[in-house]
């Protein structure tokens with residue numbers, strides 16, 4: 001049933017415009033005959049709501065956990081909470097605020113986080129001993145006069161320096177609730193255009209087992225709690241039971257007295273609060289009426305091959321929480337790793353992801369974003385699409401070959417997500 005009405009609209013458009021005479025298609029802003037709420041409304045569809053709202057259907061406890069988590073997510077931390085010695089941000093919100101709390105970065109086009117890698121004795125290394133894998137570009141020196149530990153710099157040993165844009169966390173609980181087997185099955189299925197998505201099997205330090213990764217630019221984490229604990233340590237310098245040891249600034253020991261709070265600095269409650277907030281964040285809903293132009297753009301997204309990687313919908317499994325169970329997740333991603341060619345490659349390995357592989361980023365919520373691709377190098381969608389290489393080259397070439405009207409339709413569709 002899902003997408004039933006859309007298919008109708010799309011077929012009408014195809015007959016009326018694409019198949020007849022593409023150049024003669026002038027789009028009107030009148031709603032298409034199919035109408036209906038964006039996102040469907042079939043079984044398992046999430047009713048649309050404002051960006052940043054909680055998932056519909058949460059029970060009272062979960063709603064409270066969401067609200068408490070949102071507060072914690074926005075709290076400015078300082079030395080008494082264990083911030084530093086070196087860090088990149090003082091709250092999660094500082095980087096994750098675009099559109100609403102939980103979103104992507106509201107920054108100035110400069111990716112806030114730098115990840116490094118290199119080769120030591122012939123083997124790939126995160127360069128932890130020199131301050132990697134994540135560089136912390138600020139230190140408590142900005143708060144405490146004469147503080148002994150300076151900010152980190154990219155060490156000369158780094159062969160690979162990868163700037164990373166902040167990814168949004170809207171709908172993250174739904175992404176977490178998609179069965180790993182779904183992603184494995186999709187990776188094993190033969191795809192057109194020679195596309196070969198791979199799962200990133202990553203360590204879940206909570207269980208010690210390998211799981212299907214799905215979060216981050218290289219699908220480097222499988223689980224929101226683990227990502228939150230990792231971010232608390234690597235972006236804010238705050239230790240927790242899962243990651244109880246401080247990063248060593250630039251690989252050097254922390255001078256006595258520079259870190260006054262005993263580890264773990266968070267007893268785990270903050271990490272749990274962050275995870276609750278992100279897990280219960282509603283997905284971005286599509287915006288605006290489905291005009292003929294939008295419907296045509298949606299159709300083109302599939303016909304030229306974008307949807308091979310940017311899967312319009314995946315589905316959650318039998319989750320114990322009814323708000324997350326058996327839902328359609330209209331994320332426009334397969335969450336798999338794809339080789340995107342040398343221009344986008346950063347050389348950095350994470351889990352099983354190689355230096356030229358990236359997770360297909362979900363495209364929902366695109367309408368509030370201003371910078372695109374892993375390092376934010378694109379400031380508009382057209383540029384981001386044209387920079388697709390590697391496995392995406394056939395689709396990119398079809399995009400470039402579209403008429404102006406059709407390209408505009410495709411872009412209009414994307415800006416409503």
Ligand code: HEC
Nearest residue numbers: 088089092095113164165166167215216217231232235274
């Ligand atoms: C200094 C900026 C910064 C701060 C502070 C920060 N993040 Fe992030 N966050 C990022 C960046 C950059 C990424 C993408 C990382 C990557 O994949 O390389 C990210 C990705 C994530 C993701 C993955 C979302 C997805 O689906 O890809 C989660 C979850 C997350 N952050 C949670 C948090 C939490 C929780 C906090 C607070 C403890 C936090 N972040 C603090 C910059 C930041």
Ligand code: HEC
Nearest residue numbers: 306309338344358359360361372373374384391392395399
């Ligand atoms: C082979 C898989 C694949 C295909 C096919 C593909 N993409 Fe992508 N797309 C990706 C990956 C992977 C990235 C992230 C690359 C990076 O950041 O370096 C991406 C990034 C994007 C982004 C930027 C998203 C963000 O969060 O910054 C947009 C927009 C996008 N793709 C649209 C499209 C469109 C439109 C098409 C069809 C013309 C398309 N893609 C075809 C895999 C694919």
